[in-house]
Amino acid sequence: MADARKRLILSLGLITVLILLVYGTTLRHDFVWDDNDIIVNNPLLNTLGNIPRFFLTEDKVVTATGYYRPLTYVSFALDRALWGLNPLGFKITNLVLQILVAMLFYAVTLALFKKERLALVAAVLFAVHPLAGETVNFLAGGRNTLLAACFTLLSLLMYIKGKTVPAVICFTLAIFSKEFALLLPMVFLLYDYRLQREKIRFASFIPYMIPVVGYLTLRSFAVQKANFLDKIHLSGQLWLSPYLAVRYLLNMIFPFRLKVMYDESTTIYVCIACLIVVIVLLCAIFLRKKYDTYNVFIFSDYWFLLFLLPVINIIPIPANSLIADRYAYFSLMGFSLALAALICKANTRVMVIAVVLVCSAYSLADYRQNRIWKNDATFFAQMAKDAPEMFIGYRNLALYYYDKGDITNTEHFLGIACSKPDIPPSYLVGAATIFMESNKADKASALLLKSLEQDPANPETYLLLKMIYEREGNKALADSYLAKARKAIPHLEIELGRMAEDFCHEGERFIAERKYAHAANILRRALLVKPDFVPAIVALGRVKYEQGDFLNATKYLERAITLDPANASAQRSLSLLRQKQGETKGTP
Template structure:
């Protein structure tokens, strides 16, 4: 391959990265002037002195606390840096969140480029025709990703970065842990994919280090062992066969050794915060229905992001037998059955679906945590298999018509960017957040109470105070 081709590929990659950063930044730009919210930001950051410094006592607290539930020492360190540079200026904290979102989107681009590069390769550098997507061919021919894989990676990153479901994690300072854990998670998978296709110690060690960093930011990466099994059964099956069962088991043991302590700490932290429900409160059948509903809800909102707001309340246990829960849960079951039966005809959908279920599992409702039915922040990692699936589809379109592929991408991305831009403004201050929530759920007691508390703070007359108390009651 000539130097001109290499330079062209590098130029294309740099253009893609620039576009991703701009696209990840601009729709969220209004967040740079956002406030701390009266939803956890106060107790986590504004009133909390424990993270404001780098003394031994500060660091000991960061690495031992499960304050408000999560174990997140790396996230606490990032807050400490924000405080060191900007004190309690909310703009500094929001800027860091937004920068991390850009970094995560770029990391996903590199992951997608490696994954899709396994499907779109040129075995013969002098060949004119692009090979059909084939994992087997890709693994036997470690060629550089074609331009079509690069386009698919760009589409994957853009559809992830621009989606309104990202708003909660990016604009809410409390959810720093999402945007900090995600880049390490994506890069850990990137390194593991390199190890799995060409076994080497460097990629293996790098994957473990990056996994540890992701876990230190948020325990959501605890799904990694199960996710790696899905990859071995699916897109990496030929490479898995080459390594043999014994090696497949042994290579997962250090991953399990990293993950298990964080699973235990996460459970202890949630139990201390009184967030975990017992089986007396929510029986197994309720949890399964909850998980089925959640699986269908996130897929539906990825496709059509309507009805988004801060707090989607969980109904009482008896309500899980109502059609509004049973129908989406049944749809999720139907999709799971379809994924099994279509595993040979449409393997990409099958493995995207099961990867999605694995990533979603800890927050799906199987472990009942909190008083929400679904939470938009839980889509941050779970949506990635479908973003990759969409990217692969657009890469296939690009292999036939680049103009058509760009047209489809623009038609998909532009409305998402506009909707995200509008939704970001909802999350910029507490009043707009709770007013928007009440517009979707007028009986939301948390929104009513928080909005009434805001009214009390700003009450000018006795009449204003009385109205605020009426709202709160």
């Protein structure tokens, strides 16, 4: 007993040390990409009193995603309470969770197959595999997966030990962390039928259905499009599913060319070849062999394929790319178990050498990847490098420099982004407004005309072209675009009012995030479509005040009061502004 406990402590200690060595450098990193919207600028995380609201709130970035992961936001709120907006604390939590997942993977493997060497090798390979790097580094995109993995493995461990109540509790926590955990009862079935050779008793699964019903009920209230089952499609790009499954497998086998953004293209012939591979993997699950090692391969194969189901385009993912490393985090456990089983077939000396060599190669790849996640600049630059034919990396770089006031780099990367075929028309319009700020009317009009070809129903495009030609003194051409807008868009005035409100809300969000350049840009767009829209005028006054431009702040606020003398917000802001001006004048 003492020897077993000592081996357990040494094994868990080795896993911890390896993860700290590989990912310790991430503790110096900033918030990156969606971290800013989901964590830094999320007012719901300001107080722990908002925790009940998370269970009736959709997982959103800027728009609705269809995801419902309340426990993830609970964890972020706890981090905010402990650490404020210091990214160090959030990174520590992710690191601790990765350690716990690896330890639980070790414990589950040991409980399933009673082989200490296999469990340790599998856990070590999983702990430092480069494919897990995105999940550990990406707070907004990885925390939900880490939490779900912890509770999923803990639930499975309790199920193996015959502890139903703890297993159900952990299962509940898992599904409220990420919907992947809904697949866990399928693992229970495999365990009972293939590993335990027991007759399946469906009545034993009834306790697990209770939290599922609760989850789906709460989700139906929280999510705008609550029924995610209607997203499952049997046409369209479903033929890509085998390709995506094999693509993830290849990334696990050779994880030295991973990307932060994948721009994938393939052919029907490649997909057919991949389908054959998937069929072979599926058939392997149903073959009956009596030796123990084959049970390991069955379980790893089944786990790998099962947890790929949500991410291989059967259910469309609201993302810029069909592939992301973090999507395959669960399936990576199945691959690591299979690789460990192969390595452990060798003698001890060969096994140790193989594990050291593989983990050394993995660690070098991890160090390289970790540097990419240092800050937005390094991350977006890598995104553009990984997917050079996609607009998103260049656009994100442009907006990063726009926030910094670096207009040269902003225009450079905007120009590249706008040349990409996948850029949406609305983004072309946004880019045009930035070029207009720099008096680059020729570039702005070219983008607007390009947008108009793709989306002739956007009234802002016509109004921006009208403004450009008015500034150039071409009144006839300017008026023609207004006429075209009235002809192309029924109920134009109503549509303009709606757009002004949407722009104003977005501008206020940017003000709350202290992104004043973005706020000013979007609020000016609100006034373009509705020149006397008072909420936008007041918000622009606030922007100028925050930027220290008191003269223009006063002009905007006075204009708002002229248009709406009873506007309390404008009166209050103007009073504060004049008080501030008096303090400034009185300063020696």
